[in-house]
Amino acid sequence: MSVDLPANYDPNKFDRPSVTVDIVIFSLIEDELKVLLIKRQAAPFADMWAIPGSFVKIAESLEEAAVRALADETGLEDVYTEQLYTFGAPDRDPRTRVITVAYFALVPHDAIHPQSGRDTHETGWFSISQLPPLAFDHTEIVDYAYTRLRYKLEYTSVGFQLLPDVFTLTELQTAYEIILGEKLDKRNFRRKILSAEILEETGEKQKEGEGRPAMLYRYREDAVAEVKTRRLFP
Amino acid sequence: MSVDLPANYDPNKFDRPSVTVDIVIFSLIEDELKVLLIKRQAAPFADMWAIPGSFVKIAESLEEAAVRALADETGLEDVYTEQLYTFGAPDRDPRTRVITVAYFALVPHDAIHPQSGRDTHETGWFSISQLPPLAFDHTEIVDYAYTRLRYKLEYTSVGFQLLPDVFTLTELQTAYEIILGEKLDKRNFRRKILSAEILEETGEKQKEGEGRPAMLYRYREDAVAEVKTRRLFP
DNA sequence: ACAAAAGTGTTGAGAGTACACCCATGC
């Protein structure tokens, strides 16, 4: 901040809001886009579903707090995480003023080890299209995250974050179709994704499944993440 | 947040960070993109320049705090304001833990009434390309805001927010050229901006200046703000 | 040989880009 503090400033005399991080964790499960929710135990909103979160400790960064909350619920580290928006309506928590910095994360289905988190909450994966009522303003947060995810999918390559390390082009296309909610043309999709030069062939082919085995690809670590958008102005 | 609080939860026993809002205020002045800075009076970073900001009061929303900080420095209300990002590195303020929610604002040059704010800080407009050293992590915040502004200019119509209510197409094009840092083709620019149907003619023509008087336009209030981007995936 | 999924090219339409001259006004 940049407002000068009074000379006799005592940090503890100010009414300070609490600060939390909340995290919308997406995964593709059974051909649906799902969100990880936890069941609240205590008031307010006891027995309601909510997205995972945590208080921000006094000496940790926001990112560290988000990663910690993610690890506590999923046992995962090294997943794609991005700050979403900060929600700070004065009455969003009925107990006291709580400002929350929302994040979203994309985790591959095969990396999830259920119950491997440290917390003992009841957890569940819910389809984005069939969410239960959520505590606080979490419905708004999830909606915002979903909008952002669809938007990012159109001009970046974050889609890979929802798939295993190696995958087929059909799997990748299906992931895009699920999230965008529409069918895509196979030939156009392949041409576009390959010409972006963000994939490399593993040389291996898929072993199981019917039909012709598909070539397996992996994301090129050295690929540029952002793909240029068409410019509105020439 | 969604982590359950202990049954004997006492909000005042937690170490709470302070929360501020800081605001990057852009305007086009003398054919340059400039940022409003204020000179700090007290330690830390005394006598250094910083972007305006304020503590978030316990009963006001983040947006209200940002708008209040903006009004205090510029005397302006009803300007374009958008939340940017939340910065929360533990050591970004040497005094105590301060998390800041950064905003950016676009104000038309002709609306600024210098010294009309309530605060008594020394203030100044600085070209984005010649910023002095800034207090805290404010250089990072301004860089982030500038990147976001250029990016938004390419797929939305926020550029109008930096111009008076009525303006000529040449003025609008010049604004885009200054922010994007490159020359644009006059015919292509006009075709594109007019075909977007976000402008309407006022019927009036510019009175002063040399040469043929230019038609004055205004932004259509009913126009959709977001312009569709080309999709990466078909 | 047949079922199942993988893989592959071409064409027409629309948008982007590059480019040069005439028009209205003040002095």
Next chain:
DNA sequence: GCATGGGTGTACTCTCAACACTTTTGT
């Protein structure tokens, strides 16, 4: 009448979008 900035159209290129058949494997 000339200097100054405003305003206009066209041709080429490139990307997007629509569309159907052949190939490889397992049974």
